[in-house]
Amino acid sequence: MIMEKGISSVEVLPSKSSQVTAVKVVVKEPDTKQTQRGKRVGFVLVHAGAGYHSESKAKEYKHVCKRACQKDSPFTNAGMGSNLNLLGEIECDASIMDGKSLNFGAVGALSGIKNPVSVANRLLCEGQKGKLSAGRIPPCFLVGEGAYRWAVDHGIPACPPGIMATRFSLAAFKRNKRKLELAEKVETDLIQLKKRRQSNEKENDSGTLDTVGAVVVDQEGNVAAAVSSGGLALKHPGRVGQAALYGCGCWAENTGTHNPYSTAVSTSGCGEHLVRTILARECSCALQTEDAHQALLETMQNKFIGSPFLANEDGVLGGVIVLRSCRCAAEPDSSQEKPTLLVEFLWSHTTESMCVGYMSAQDGKAKTHISRLPPGAVAGQSVAIEGGVCRLESPESRTADSSLHCRECE
């Protein structure tokens, strides 16, 4: 029995801080009940970056999120077509965390692999097999050329640079490079430099931040999270952002002795801001209190925008998708005795917009949404937050292994 509770209304809440505008979702009570037995049960929430999503391209962004939800593996939409770095190369960051084993895998500044998160996933899986020969500890984080070699040695196909860069990403690179050259020509002395930096901030802030991420939960309440990013446009070669870093890009933690809830988080935005606030883990910790919405809002306000670690920043740019689940008693009128899984899912961002999609496995239909800051709210200083609730009930026939993402190496 699935009772998908869609987002039904959005209201702007009065804010504690004058800088913060909160958007709250009021969740409608379920109005449809549908029994589906023997099917896969689970829920996936994806994002296609927190940044600026123009109205004219809204359809394309939504399509990306929809496809990401519907794929067996939702972690396939980064790598190819990423931003190019200063030298015109693509270097990607990606990571994945399994809430059941608490294992983690990550790659940074990785070139030549179409889906970097598949390498992160493989690192996680290999790490679960225990020590290497001669007692060596398996790596959980590889970067650059070494990460590429490891991937190819483990059978992950290489992708020539000519295919990695798309026409779109190459055109953006040329445009950005021209802008940079012009900016540097004009910056002839320190005063002009400072002015230029300030005047260009808005320009940079409104650029698309092309991270892709996903959080998932299966019928057992096992959670996982992943994130993949090509990083900022014209970044310095070798720069690694939040998508590769433990606690910063994604987090997943099953319910346990100290955790009443299973939680999964994936982040997007300005890598340096997300790293210095260890935002994914911070959100996960906060979500152990009762009111998920309030907990996430306060985290975005106090631990992100208001973080002492970002006190000198003009604006703090980022977004998160979060999912938390817990078992609850079956509905009184349910024919099944098994408890249902309550899944709360939320997204929150300080960027102008964030594109998300979500789907339950039985449903098979992805919903997509572009969340925007309310009119007048200032990106980098305001928080938008939305979400919904979904109930999942285990089907009668379960597979013995409910592992979410290790299929490929088992």
Added chain:
Amino acid sequence: MIMEKGISSVEVLPSKSSQVTAVKVVVKEPDTKQTQRGKRVGFVLVHAGAGYHSESKAKEYKHVCKRACQKDSPFTNAGMGSNLNLLGEIECDASIMDGKSLNFGAVGALSGIKNPVSVANRLLCEGQKGKLSAGRIPPCFLVGEGAYRWAVDHGIPACPPGIMATRFSLAAFKRNKRKLELAEKVETDLIQLKKRRQSNEKENDSGTLDTVGAVVVDQEGNVAAAVSSGGLALKHPGRVGQAALYGCGCWAENTGTHNPYSTAVSTSGCGEHLVRTILARECSCALQTEDAHQALLETMQNKFIGSPFLANEDGVLGGVIVLRSCRCAAEPDSSQEKPTLLVEFLWSHTTESMCVGYMSAQDGKAKTHISRLPPGAVAGQSVAIEGGVCRLESPESRTADSSLHCRECE
């Protein structure tokens, strides 16, 4: 006036957990008072790795710590002579954090630079200058070839591979490589592989973990922390460990609205264990409670050895040096009105031993010590903890800028 309270006696405390042996330092009351005016005031604590330090080489390890304390910059003892990776290359990780600005700089898998922490430091300093041309966000973490290029472009001299590897590190590489080849030859089937892995664990555990780190405080109570590591012997190329990772290798945070104490932490040990517990930051947070010794012991017990993130590990290997400071009223018999700075310094490890050194700037004499687990305690399952207290009083003449580590780029 300096009242250096040395470590005077060590007693083994009864432990709450049967697995944990605690060693506590009882600090003698000061018996000497010495007035020194107009001199630099500050305190530095360094480590030369948590791992296994043989009695036969104790003198050498202590000498390294002593030299590290006495240098103007204490962050100079990693890079050259590091462990070689599987391909016989040296790839280093290093990071640094400034407790005043809360800025951070890090490099990972960096080759060809003698002192990788100098690049991390330079990244931190450059990051403090604000945005780059065209509004680009300056990187705080660079890896591999990109990090090397950035360093050289910023005037940090390159060091040829032939000089980076020392006779000692090359000999260790050849020895380890032979061991590995032998191990892989013997591992003909899965059962043998498993046996071999188990029997080799001890061997690996007892290897020296060659991280170097430092925590410092100046007369204003500003703290900083740094760490530098060549990583595990025979690591996979591109593997990045805790020394490069935010929250894992080092942490420094000045006193603030929510922090009664300034804290600085630097870690050493098995990178993967230190990463998955975000140990440096965890220690820093814990040290905000009154009893520093108890807080650190509990953190090592519950958040490191007992961490759910390392539940599947046979032994959890690591060590930390920590320093915390707060202002306190001047001694009643003091001729000065300025409050003194109380500095508590501690080290704790689950490895067989840890080599540390500490010094106050006015003192000029470094004390060194090899801390060992008590007889019978099991490495990876037991905690050793020791430390001391020192009072610093600001000299009459102060320099206007008390920045600890940004001298080179100001």
